[in-house]
Structure formats: structure tokens, C-alpha cells
Amino acid sequence: MMAWISLLLLCVHSAIGLSHTVIWTHCPTNCSCGADGTSSSLSFDCQARRSVDREQLADQLDLLLSSNRTHGHLTSLSITNTPLTQLPRSICRLTTLTQLHLDCNRLTRLPDNCLSKLSNLVLFSAHDNAIETLQDGVLDGLTKLQYLDLSRNTISSIGLSVFATSSNLSSLFTIKLSENNLTSLEPWIYDRGIIGSFQRRVTINLTDNKISKFTNKIGFRPGMCHRKIPYAYVFLKNNNIKHFSDIYNGWRLTITQLVGCYKIEDGVLNIQFFVAGNNIVCDCVTYPFYRSAAMQNLPHGFPLSVNCSLTDPRTGKSNIVNGFDTDPNMFVCELSKRCPTGCICVHRPHNATLHVYCSNRGLTVLPLELPSCQTVARSTSWTFPTTDFFVAWNIETTSSTRPFWTSATAVSTISQTGKKLPKYRT
Secondary structure (H helix, E strand, C coil): CHHHHHHHHHHHHHHHHHHHHHHHHCCCCCCEEEECCCCCEEEEECCCCCCCCHHHHHHHHHHHHCCCCCCCCCCEEEEECCCCCCCCHHHHHCCCCCEEECCCCCCCCCCCCCHHHCCCCCEEECCCCCCCEECCCCCCCCCCCCEEECCCCCCCEECCCCCCHHHCCCCCCEEECCCCCCCEECCHHHHHHCCCCCCCCEEEECCCCCCCEECCCCCCCCCHHHHCCCCEEEECCCCCCCCCHHHHHHCCCCHHHHHHCCCEECCEECEEEECCCCCCECCCCCHHHHHCHHHHCCCCCCCCCCEEEEECCCCCCEEEEEHHHCCHHHCCEEECCCCCCCCEEEEEHHHCEEEEECCCCCCCCCCCCCCCCCCCCCCCEEEEECCCEEEEEECCCCCCCCCHHHHHHHCCCCEEEECCCCCCCC
16 A cells, blocks of 8 residues: 555656656746746746847747646746737736736737736736836726736826726725826726725825826716715825815816715725825915815814925925915915016915015006906905005906006005005006
């Protein structure tokens, strides 16, 4: 009996040895290869050698990956540091794969009708390549996919349905798209986030792109948050976002609708946006976000902290502040059109005023023109302070199409402090 057991073990050992022999015999030229004892895991690393021929490598990989020793048995495949610009088509037939690593190659595109066939895929990584776009359908139907890493490519566009609910990526909890060339973002964040929970949030990393614009071509509807809310960590660090309001405005959300997409549990929000490194500004554009009734009347315990850069237009000095704790009079925008040369014109929405600072000009007469009242929407009063004088008047009787001062004599009140002006022009 022992003899038969010994013979059986010898046969198993010989089969394993044969598997290794086949793999190493077909190892691509100038590359190193690795495998486990059952041929369920293979790795190829060409170590970025210049001597590796791209076409020869593709042919050798296709030959090996089509072998009976690998086809139908392989669960993990790694091809790294090669000159490949396209995926070997043999990979598309490896339907038993659960992990696919294609890192540090020169891939420019993921093929159509390929990855979507790998229905058992749990992890897919192709970071440090030259992929330019993610086209619709490229990941469709990968219901088991949990982890996707496409960081450090040159991706500049993502198809509208790639991450939509219709793609059926029902297990995808980690998406890494950092260090690409994205300039705009669709609200597929919602579609991904609704598979999460407070216990397990979806992580979406878009750090170090060039995102400045938020669009809604996929037709996201605000009412969706009444049925399901998203649970996600969204990393938008080091992009080109100027206003936090650009996000919800671009996605066609009102502030009230935005608040409806949030939920709090034990002091923690269901979805969090991390936007450090964007130089988000506190100005007249973001003023409605910070001062809206919807934001001011949030439930007790709702964490109100969205930092922005507050700049004094007269000195140019900036500070990072929490916009919700900042004096609303500090939210201003500098206006350049029709502002007198050498002066600084500032719109302050909190009291609907225009301030014109000309302290270094030594003016003895008022300028002929100022920024029009259409520029400062529905302002009811304007101020003109300098170190020498201060004048305030009602502008309801003025016309934005006429020289600004032509109706100054018709205003109800003109008050003056400091040094008296000799005259004003009409």
C-alpha cells in the first residue's frame, strides 16, 4: 500500500515539474517568468529592457496563454514592464481569471469586447500605462469586479456609461483614476456610490487630474437621492476646481437638492469630497453656498466644514478659512470691466454693494464710468470709498446703458465724509 502511495506522489511531483518546464520553455525572450505549482498563477516581467521586441513578445505570450496548460486553469496573470501597446488577444479568452495585472507597460487603449468577457475578474490593474480613454462597454457586466486601478495613465475622457448603473459593476468598491488628464467629471459618482453603505463606502480616487468642469450629460436627476443615497469617499485633491459650487451647479443640483443627497450617522456623512490642493476660493460666487438657508438650517450635528481661500483684493493676501465660520461681508469678487484705471472695484453680495478703492490715485473728480449694475446683479446700493471721500447713492434711477454718473443729480441721497470733493463730472 505504501508503495502505491509513494508512486502516486511521484506522479504528482512529475506533473508539477512538467508544468514548470512548459512555462519556462516558453518564457518570452529577455523577460523573467514566474508560476505557482498548479499553473493557476503566471507572471511575466520584462524589466523595461530595450532589447525586448514588442511583436515577438506579443506572439510568445499568445502562444503560452493559449496552451492547454494555462487555458481554463489560470486565475492570476501579471504582465509588467513590457513595451506592449496593445493587449494580447489571448487574454480575452482567459475566463477563469480573477486577477489581472497589466502595470507599467505602454498600453494606449483597452480593447473592446475583451475585458467584459472575463466574468470572474475581481481585480484589474493597469496603472502606469498610456491609456487615453475609457470607452463605453469596456467593463460592462463585470459583476465580481471589486478593485480597479488605472492611475498614472493619460486618460482624458470616460464614456458616459462606463461607470453608470447600466454597466452592472455591482461590486466595484475601489476606483483609482489618479494622475490622469481628466478635465471634467460626470455624476457617475452617484451610480457608484449607491452600492455602498455606512459600513463600507465606495472609494473613488481622482487626485492629481486637471478637473475644473462638472457636467451632466448622463442625465442625472436630483430626485434620485430620495430613493437611494450614495456612500462614497471621493478624492478630488490637486485638481483645478475653483468653486465648490461648480460641482453641484454642473450636476444641475440646487443647494437644497444637494443637501437631500446627504445623511449623517454618528457624526459622519455618507459621502465626503476631499478637495485639498485646489485653491477653492471664498468669493461672491461661493457666497450663496455658504449662506443659503438650506446650509444654515442643517440638522444638529451636521459637520459644516468646507475650507476655501479668502483673499483681500486690496492687499492680495490670502488665508485658508472654513467658509461657514467666515464673516459673510468677506465674500467679494473683484470686477475689472469699466473699473477706473488704478482703482480696485469689488462686489460684495451680502449687502449688494460695489466698493471702489482709489486711495492711491488722489482723485479730485469722480470717474465717468464704473462697473454696470447688470454686472452686480440686483444691487440696490453702491459705495465709493477712498481715503478722501465716501459717497453712497441709490441706483434704481440709473441706467446701465448710459454713462454711470449722468443721473447722479437725480438720486435721493448723497452723503460725504472726509475731504470734500471740489466737483463731480456729469
